Amino acid sequence: MIFHLSTVKKILAASITLPLLLQQAHADDKSRSVSILFAGDIVLDGMPGKMIAEGKDPLAPFSDIFKTTDIRVANLECVVATSGHAADKNFTFRAAPKTLATLRRHFDAVSIANNHSGDFGREAFTEMLSHLNQYQVKYFGGGRQLHEAHAPLLIEKNGLKIALLGYNEFMPRSFEATASEAGVAWSEDEQVVADIRKARTESGADLVIPFMHWGWENDKHSTARQQQLAHLMIDAGADAVIGGHPHVIQETEQYKDKPIIYSLGNFVIDELDNEPQTRGWITRLELNKSGVKAWDTRLAKINQDGVPMPVPEAATPCWQQGDASIKLCSNAKIDFVSTKKP
């Protein structure tokens, strides 16, 4: 077979440029990043609920920081409904459906896997799912039945598919979804491992992040149980583990180069019993296809009305690829720790 010279040139050019293009595509893939923010417990009952009813926005002080991230997630530590009856427990929280308009202004998704989303029974919980859909607040960690409660929320951004899973393991377990009833996802180890693996194999997620509701209230350090489950989740393929519930901040850890933020503490809540409960973190993670490139935390000081305020003079944990250990970063700079790329 005789090739015309121009054809030969084209073949040669293709054979040279194709690998280059592939390399370029691969580099683009790696450099494509998505930022995601997690906030701790948000209770839109009490004073924060009243403020919203009066046209005020308890989340406004953080809005500039929220705008620095692509995806914003929080733990919705109350039911949002008008129906149901308060369960027989110390604290029960129920917020008005209209509060979701304010929540949606700042957050894209919420975990409903906690010990308060079931405070007014399954009917109110189911009503909340409709309100969340109506206000376009995505949710995970709970659903109309067990299968939905354990399904990941998949968020696609800049070509990255991120799976969010939510679990509660603080009593009462009676809020758990059943095969036919609405409720939250409970963290049985085997099930959690299966969910994480399925998020990759069946849902095609590039990254998997579980958002946990665990630990003991007012405990400033994680328990052996939290550590065991966090490590198990990362061993099963989780890219980061974020937690909450203790109402106070707990420590952070890099395990196999992946972050564990054991407890973010409170964020919007007016039930504050002691000084440590008035301090919470938000955390921001910068992700690419290979995992978490960098993360930081920002301190929120919560006032008596339950409103979180940034604390620019604070220095809180942060890390980025290449760091040997977790450092402290100044909260004065609003830019993400690794946004200034070389």
Ligand SMILES: [Zn+2]
């Ligand atoms: Zn809780």
